[in-house]
Amino acid sequence: MENWSPFIGHFHPLLVHLPLGILLLGVLFSVFGRFERYAHLKAAAPATLFWGTLGAIFSCITGYLLSLSGEYEGLTLERHKYLGIGVAVAGILLYVVEKAKLRPLLANFSALLLLGLLMGAGHLGGSLTHGGDYLTQALPPGIKAQLGLQAEDGETAEAKRPSLAEASAYQAIVAPIFKEKCQNCHGAEKQKGKLRLDSPNALAAGGKNGPVLLAGNADASELIKRALLPTSNDKHMPPKEKPQLSEEEIKLLHWWIQSGADYAKKAADLPTDPAIQGMLDKYGKASVSTGVAQILIDEHPKVEVKAPDAKVIEQMKAKGLVVLPLGQNQNFLSLNFVNFPKVSTKDFAALAPLQKNIASFKLSDTNIDDAGLAEVAKFPNLTKLFLERTKVSDAGLAQLSKLPHLQYLNLVGTKVTAKGLSSLIALPALKQVYLYQSGLTAADFQALQAKMPKVRLDTGGYRVPTLYSDTTLVQPPKVKGFYE
Numbered sequence: 001m002e003n004w005s006p007f008i009g010h011f012h013p014l015l016v017h018l019p020l021g022i023l024l025l026g027v028l029f030s031v032f033g034r035f036e037r038y039a040h041l042k043a044a045a046p047a048t049l050f051w052g053t054l055g056a057i058f059s060c061i062t063g064y065l066l067s068l069s070g071e072y073e074g075l076t077l078e079r080h081k082y083l084g085i086g087v088a089v090a091g092i093l094l095y096v097v098e099k100a101k102l103r104p105l106l107a108n109f110s111a112l113l114l115l116g117l118l119m120g121a122g123h124l125g126g127s128l129t130h131g132g133d134y135l136t137q138a139l140p141p142g143i144k145a146q147l148g149l150q151a152e153d154g155e156t157a158e159a160k161r162p163s164l165a166e167a168s169a170y171q172a173i174v175a176p177i178f179k180e181k182c183q184n185c186h187g188a189e190k191q192k193g194k195l196r197l198d199s200p201n202a203l204a205a206g207g208k209n210g211p212v213l214l215a216g217n218a219d220a221s222e223l224i225k226r227a228l229l230p231t232s233n234d235k236h237m238p239p240k241e242k243p244q245l246s247e248e249e250i251k252l253l254h255w256w257i258q259s260g261a262d263y264a265k266k267a268a269d270l271p272t273d274p275a276i277q278g279m280l281d282k283y284g285k286a287s288v289s290t291g292v293a294q295i296l297i298d299e300h301p302k303v304e305v306k307a308p309d310a311k312v313i314e315q316m317k318a319k320g321l322v323v324l325p326l327g328q329n330q331n332f333l334s335l336n337f338v339n340f341p342k343v344s345t346k347d348f349a350a351l352a353p354l355q356k357n358i359a360s361f362k363l364s365d366t367n368i369d370d371a372g373l374a375e376v377a378k379f380p381n382l383t384k385l386f387l388e389r390t391k392v393s394d395a396g397l398a399q400l401s402k403l404p405h406l407q408y409l410n411l412v413g414t415k416v417t418a419k420g421l422s423s424l425i426a427l428p429a430l431k432q433v434y435l436y437q438s439g440l441t442a443a444d445f446q447a448l449q450a451k452m453p454k455v456r457l458d459t460g461g462y463r464v465p466t467l468y469s470d471t472t473l474v475q476p477p478k479v480k481g482f483y484e
Helices: 005-009 012-032 036-067 075-100 104-130 141-146 169-181 200-205 222-228 247-258 274-284 310-319 345-350 370-376 394-402 418-424 442-451
Strands: 322-325 333-336 358-362 384-386 408-410 432-434 456-458
Touching: 005 036, 012 036, 012 075, 012 104, 036 075, 075 104, 169 247, 222 247, 247 274, 310 322, 310 345, 345 370, 370 394, 394 418, 418 442, 442 456
Parallel strands: 333 358, 358 384, 384 408, 408 432, 432 456
Antiparallel strands: 322 333
8 A cells, every 4th residue: 555655645636626616515505505595505505515525535535645755744734734634524514514404503604614624725735736925926016015025116036136245146046046946846845856945955965866966067967957858858847837947047057056056155256157147147236256356337436416408318319329317316327329320529519418427338339439439538427338349449448548437348349459458557446348359369468467456357258058958050961062
C-alpha cells in the first residue's frame, strides 16, 4: 500500500472539486427548501448531501495521502486538512438533520457551518496550489491601493526590490525572482520534488534528486537546465501552465550562479558585462563595477533651477524633439534628437531658454560636430551626453571641459583618441565614458585609466555567453560548386 499512496494521493485535486459543488447545492436546497416557493427542493436535499459528503470523505482520504508525499507542509496545510475533515463531518450532520427532519434552527445552523467550512477549506486549498495572494494578485492597481496591497502610484513588486547598492545580489535579484515564479511549488507550504527555493539554506540543500545549482557552473546546474528546456518537456520548470521565467530572469540567474552563487556579495562585487548591466539597471537602478569603481549616475545635478518654459517645450516637440522631464518635483529635462538628425546652430539658439534645465542630451547618430559641441558646452547642468556615431573629434572634446556636472559621456563609434580625452581629466563629476570602436588604442587605455582612476572607461567588445534560450543562426556548411 505504501507504494500506492502517492499515486492515490494525486487524485485529490481531481476528486475535491465535484464534492464541493454538490455540497454547496445541498446547502442551498436545505436553506431555500424551507420557503414555500421552493419547497420542491427540500426533497432533493438529503440525496444531494449524501453524495456530496461521500465525495468529501474520499477527498479527505486522498488529501491525507497527498500530504504524506512531502510536497506540502506548514500551517496552511494543517489548517486545510482539519477544515476538510470538518466539511465531511458537517456534511454528515446536515444530512442527518435533513433526513430526520429535525428542527429548522438546527438545520440552518448546520447549513451555515458547512458553508463556512467549505469556503475556508477551498480558500486554503487555493493558497496551497496557487499561493496565498491568488485572490488579490490580479486586482487592478487602484483597488489594490485602496486595500493597502499596493502603493497608489502603482508601484510594482519590481520597484520594491531591495537596492542593489545596499543588499546582496541574492536578496535584491535572485530571491524576488524565485518568490514570483517558483515558490508556489517550491516554498514553505509546498515542495515539489522536496525542493524549497525560499531561503539560502533550502536552496543549497537541493531536492530529492540532489543539488539544483553548482556554484560557478551555471550550464551544469539543474535549475538552469530545467528552465531552458522546451515548455513541452515534462521536466521544464516552471510548468507550462504557470507564469514563466523571462529570458532576462534566466540570464540573471545564470549570471549569479556562474559568478559563484554567493548569498552575501553585492551585485557591485560580482563580475558583469554590458548586457547583464542593462538588466541589473532595471532591478535596482544601480551600476556594477568591472574592477574600476562602483558607478551610480545621477539623473540631474544637485542645483536649483526655475521651472522650464512650457511654450518653448511645446515648440521643440513640434519640431520633432523628444522632451521629457527627469522626475517629479524637479525641473530638469531630457532632450532626445532621435527624430531630428540634422542639428544647426539655430536649433541650439532656440533652446537657450532651457539651457539650465537640460540635464541629458541624446545626440546619437546626428550631424553634430566639433562646432556643435561648442554650443552643447553652453548647457551648464548637463549630466549625460550621448554622442554615439557622430563627427565629433579631439578638438571638440576640449569644449566639454566647461561642464562641471557631466557624469556620463558616450563616444561609441567616434574618432576621439587619448589626446582628446585627456582634456576631460579635470572634470570633477565624470564617472563613465563609453569608447567602443573609437580611436583609443589598448596602450592609450591603460595610460588614460591610470590618470582617471575614478572614471569607468568602457571599451566594449565583450563576449556574452550564449544560452540555450538565445536564438542562434545556423549556417549550412559551404560546399564548393554549390553556392558558387
